Amino acid sequence: MNIRKAELKDAGAIRILMEQLGYPTEEGFMTKKLESFSDRTDHRDLVCELEGEVLGFISIHFIPQIAFEADYAVISYFVVDDDSRSLGIGKALEEHCTALAVERKCKRIMVHSNARRTDAHRFYLRQGFVEYPKDFVKFL
Template sequence: MNIREAELKDAAAIQVLLEQLGYPTDDGFIAKRLGELSKLTDHFDIVYELNEEVLGFVSLHFIPQIAFEADYAVISFFIVDDNSRSLGIGKELEEYCTSLAVERKCKRILVHSNARRTDAHRFYLRQGFVEYPKDFVKFL
């Protein structure tokens, strides 16, 4: 399998992927965040690697819920390289995240996707996701 937890050496490739989605970052920021987040037990940064090149990235969180016995899995970033889409990479990454969520006995996975990313929406629907009530955000 070409899927593994992200390492500090992946920071530059992850930065490029994030920029493809419109999330520019300063050099060194992703490496810093990878180092900080790798210490958490409820957070996983995952990459898809082929021939030593990172072609996909997922940031997955497990959030305890007071009203449920199980955690809630949340995918906050899900990116496949622009030039590597429709090769099954996203499907493999999503299925890997689902398997992690099942191992933790989660009953649901939430994924955030910008309204303008209609291709991504079709992908999520094919993977068994359903649209859910609106999210609201308050910027601080």
């Protein structure tokens, strides 16, 4: 199992994973997004490979806080291939992101998970997350 920074060559595999998560995109969109994020220090897109095949993806952002000494991290997208669950890929990706957040001296990691993703909720609880409701969204 190999976790590494996502590269442009991974765009097709990431697109398939994002479609499994419920985010269909047009051809070329993922390449453009990966290019636009490649030099940012407040954002990381990571993939997990198993036997050379990208089977997991996670996107994490590091958010500075003016009212607190420590920043926090937000996982915005996190998916493991439907046919590759329970192989430790999600655990490895989450733990890698936790290590990055600790390295950056973050005090918490937040993740939003749709109410219908009950399997994901159980995973997050196993990984030490606690439910922290309530989110509000304003769509623009």
